[in-house]
Amino acid sequence: MLERYFQYQADLAATERNMLCPEDCDAPCCRMTEVFVSVSLFDLIRLSLALNTPVSSLFLNHCRFGFQCNELNPRYLNLLIKLERPCPFLQKARCGVHSFKPFDCVFFPEYHQIAGVLPELAKRPVFKKIPCLKSKIAVSDQRSQALKELKKMSTREEALSWYFLLEIPCFIIDTKPLVKQLKKSGLKSKSFSAENYHRHLYEKLKTIGFFDGIMDKVTRLDTRQEMESLFSQLENKTLITSLLEKKESPEIVFRVDKNRLKPVKRYLQRPDLIFM
Numbered sequence: 001m002l003e004r005y006f007q008y009q010a011d012l013a014a015t016e017r018n019m020l021c022p023e024d025c026d027a028p029c030c031r032m033t034e035v036f037v038s039v040s041l042f043d044l045i046r047l048s049l050a051l052n053t054p055v056s057s058l059f060l061n062h063c064r065f066g067f068q069c070n071e072l073n074p075r076y077l078n079l080l081i082k083l084e085r086p087c088p089f090l091q092k093a094r095c096g097v098h099s100f101k102p103f104d105c106v107f108f109p110e111y112h113q114i115a116g117v118l119p120e121l122a123k124r125p126v127f128k129k130i131p132c133l134k135s136k137i138a139v140s141d142q143r144s145q146a147l148k149e150l151k152k153m154s155t156r157e158e159a160l161s162w163y164f165l166l167e168i169p170c171f172i173i174d175t176k177p178l179v180k181q182l183k184k185s186g187l188k189s190k191s192f193s194a195e196n197y198h199r200h201l202y203e204k205l206k207t208i209g210f211f212d213g214i215m216d217k218v219t220r221l222d223t224r225q226e227m228e229s230l231f232s233q234l235e236n237k238t239l240i241t242s243l244l245e246k247k248e249s250p251e252i253v254f255r256v257d258k259n260r261l262k263p264v265k266r267y268l269q270r271p272d273l274i275f276m
């Protein structure tokens with residue numbers, strides 16, 4: 001059953017892929033620390049079955065926790081599981097796990113074009129080193145449909161992964177209290193980069209025991225039975241619909257307050273437009 005599902009996804013990912021990476025591209029997308037690949041537990045299960053390696057081993061050896069600005073409001077950060085950089089699966093500038101690579105890699109860069117964000121992305125200094133963002137990419141209608149279907153699957157898998165780990169579909173943290181605390185301790189905002197700040201936040205969460213127990217849950221997925229049990233929840237429409245609704249309009253975010261993690265009610269919405 002799992003294999004059939006993953007094969008269906010692999011077929012979708014291979015649909016009319018016309019974009020070929022040039023021979024002389026040394027895959028900056030897989031090397032640069034500034035470009036990250038976020039993975040879900042399903043990405044790890046797919047890799048685990050294909051490479052015959054336990055999920056816990058992939059998680060421990062090749063992943064780390066990180067953060068990304070929440071798309072509704074940059075004051076909030078989403079917790080992510082990121083693949084190490086340079087990617088451990090890169091083999092001589094080519095992907096060594098091409099047929100079962102994480103969804104983030106399948107979507108790059110074509111889905112960004114489908115979503116209409118490619119021109120904006122290409123303008124960011126960090127993406128200037130990525131050759132395939134310099135011009136329009138050919139994506140056929142059939143491929144576009146296939147990638148959109150995969151995107152829906154990926155969103156469901158991601159929400160269920162966090163639900164398995166934390167019992168919520170996404171973990172969002174309010175940065176304001178910690179920024180205030182750092183400023184009080186004398187750090188000037190110019191003296192710490194986003195990366196330093198994320199590291200600080202990670203250490204803070206680690207100190208208060210937030211990550212305790214997560215590894216045990218990941219290790220449960222080393223058995224076929226647990227993999228299938230997680231997988232079967234994807235078919236629970238009521239659960240998935242509720243997770244997606246909560247993920248789409250999060251109402252609870254967390255803040256680190258006096259060395260405690262506090263859930264607070266927030267209705268995240270896009271910041272007001274600023275007219276210049």
Ligand code: SF4
Binds near residue numbers: 022029131
């Ligand atoms: S940077 Fe672009 S062209 Fe180069 S390997 Fe990555 S996706 Fe392919």
Ligand code: SF4
Binds near residue numbers: 029102
């Ligand atoms: S899994 Fe493959 S495509 Fe994705 S970052 Fe690693 S080498 Fe690159």
